[in-house]
Amino acid sequence: MKTHSPFLNHIYDFMLTRQYSLRSIKPYLKWISSFIHFHNKRHPASMGDNEVEQYLDHLVLNDNVSPKTQATALNALVF
Incomplete structure (x- = not known):
């Protein structure tokens, strides 16, 4: 399952x-890719806690994800 992104x-x-x-692997890559796109394709190395918090807040407030889904997204980003 290769992507267009070397990262x-x-x-x-x-x-x-x-x-x-x-x-x-598939959901982790999905959440990491979504995080990168949410922040206008910035490299994760250039982002920190504030960007993660903004993304997780967006998931809850705009995408209405469950706490379990939010936790999965966080685990993917921490990985």
Whole structure:
């Protein structure tokens, strides 16, 4: 499941070498990609806690995600 992003491909490869299942990898890549796009395609290395907080707030306030879904998104970003 390669993407157009070298960054996401690196995460994908890293997770595979750590023997994560595809059922875990796919949602993590989705949340990380969504986070990057939410912040106008900025590289995650250039962002910090404030950007993560803004994104998670957006998920709850605008996308009406559940707390469990928000936690999954946070876990993906922390990874």
